[in-house]
Amino acid sequence: MEENLDKLFDYRALIPGSGRFASIVGIGGGAGRVVDQMRKCCLPDVQLYAFGMNRKEMDELSLCGKYLIGQEGLGSGKDRFLAEYECSKSFPAIESVLRGRLVAMFVVCLGGGTGEGCIRSFLQKAREVGNKAIILVATIPHSSEGAEKRKNALGLLKALEPMADALYTVDYDDSRYAMLTEVYQEADRKIIEFTDSLLGMVLRRCMITFDFNDFRTFLQFPTPSKRIDFFMLTGSLDFLRKEVKDWWKKLPAKYSSADEVAMAVFSIENADWSDDKETTEAMDVVHECFLQLPPDAEGKWGIYSDETLLPHRFRLRVFTKCKR
Structure with missing residues (x-):
C-alpha cells in the first residue's frame, strides 16, 4: 500500500486551476454541516461534498455536491449495518467524487449510524481509485453520550487507521466547554482550521516552497x-x-x-x-x-x-x- 517516496510524484498537471487537487467529503448529517462551513475557506482546486441518509439534513446544506444515501431519506436510525448496506448502492457516486483527485479527505462524526456505517466503504474506494493521499478526520463522542458509544467509536477508529495515510481527531472530552452545543461548535472550528491549514500549505502562494511531495512525505512519515x-x-x-x-x-x-x-x-x-x-x-x-x-x-x-x-x-x- 505504501509508495516509495524517494520517487517524486509529478503532480503539476493536476494543479493549479483544475479543481482536481482534493475532494473533502462529509459523511453523515453532522459531518456534512462541517464541510458545508468550509465554503468560507475558499481553498482553490478543492471540491466539497456531503453524503447522508437524512433528506431534510441534506436539503439544509448549501453545497452543490450533496448525495442522499438510500431511498427513504429518513436517516439511519443509528443502525450502522443499514447504513453500510445502503452505502453499497452509492458506489458510483462515491467513485465519481474521488476519481482523478490527488487528495481525498473524509470527515465523520463517530457515534452516528451513517458515518460509522459508511466510512469504511469511502476509505476503500479512495484507495481503489488511486488517490495519492487519504486523510481521515473524525470526532470522538463525549462521555455524556454513553460509555458504550464512546468505546465503540474508539474501537472503530483503531480499525480504520490502517486504511488512511493520516488521521486527525477531535475528542469532545478534551473540550474546555461545559455545554455540548459549545463543545460541538469548538470541534467544528478545529476541523475547519485544520483542513484549511493542511491543504492551504500546498494550495496557497508560498515564498518558501512546500509542495505536494513535501505534504505527502509528512503524511506518510x-x-x-x-x-x-x-x-x-x-x-x-x-x-x-x-x-x-x-x-x-x-x-x-x-x-x-x-x-x-x-x-x-x-x-x-x-x-x-x-x-x-x-x-x-x-x-x-x-x-x-x-x-x-x-x-x-x-x-x-x-x-x-x-x-x-x-x-x-x-x-x-x-x-x-x-x-x-
Missing part, C-alpha cells in the same frame, strides 16, 4: 500512529516569541517532552513581507521552534502571505507527528 496533531497561534511578534518557548507543551499530553516529536511542519504568515526587520524577527520565531526539536526529528517549514491579517500580526501553524 513513519511513526507508530498515523495521527497528526495541530495548533495555531495568531498575534504580534512579541506574542509569538513568548508563546513558542516550549511550544511542544501546547500539544496533547502524549508529548511528555519535545523529544517525543518525530516530525514537525511550521508555516508562518503575514500580510506584508516587505519589512526586512519584521521578516528577520519572524524567521527567528521559526528558528526557535526548530531549535526545540530533538536531533533525530525531521522538520519542514513555509512562508506565506495572507492579506486578511492585520498589519504587524502574524500567524504560526504547527503540525506534528509523535514517536509513539
Whole structure:
C-alpha cells in the first residue's frame, strides 16, 4: 500500500486551476454541516461534498455536491449495518467524487449510524481509485453520550487507521466547554482550521516552497500512529516569541517532552513581507521552534502571505507527528 517516496510524484498537471487537487467529503448529517462551513475557506482546486441518509439534513446544506444515501431519506436510525448496506448502492457516486483527485479527505462524526456505517466503504474506494493521499478526520463522542458509544467509536477508529495515510481527531472530552452545543461548535472550528491549514500549505502562494511531495512525505512519515496533531497561534511578534518557548507543551499530553516529536511542519504568515526587520524577527520565531526539536526529528517549514491579517500580526501553524 505504501509508495516509495524517494520517487517524486509529478503532480503539476493536476494543479493549479483544475479543481482536481482534493475532494473533502462529509459523511453523515453532522459531518456534512462541517464541510458545508468550509465554503468560507475558499481553498482553490478543492471540491466539497456531503453524503447522508437524512433528506431534510441534506436539503439544509448549501453545497452543490450533496448525495442522499438510500431511498427513504429518513436517516439511519443509528443502525450502522443499514447504513453500510445502503452505502453499497452509492458506489458510483462515491467513485465519481474521488476519481482523478490527488487528495481525498473524509470527515465523520463517530457515534452516528451513517458515518460509522459508511466510512469504511469511502476509505476503500479512495484507495481503489488511486488517490495519492487519504486523510481521515473524525470526532470522538463525549462521555455524556454513553460509555458504550464512546468505546465503540474508539474501537472503530483503531480499525480504520490502517486504511488512511493520516488521521486527525477531535475528542469532545478534551473540550474546555461545559455545554455540548459549545463543545460541538469548538470541534467544528478545529476541523475547519485544520483542513484549511493542511491543504492551504500546498494550495496557497508560498515564498518558501512546500509542495505536494513535501505534504505527502509528512503524511506518510513513519511513526507508530498515523495521527497528526495541530495548533495555531495568531498575534504580534512579541506574542509569538513568548508563546513558542516550549511550544511542544501546547500539544496533547502524549508529548511528555519535545523529544517525543518525530516530525514537525511550521508555516508562518503575514500580510506584508516587505519589512526586512519584521521578516528577520519572524524567521527567528521559526528558528526557535526548530531549535526545540530533538536531533533525530525531521522538520519542514513555509512562508506565506495572507492579506486578511492585520498589519504587524502574524500567524504560526504547527503540525506534528509523535514517536509513539
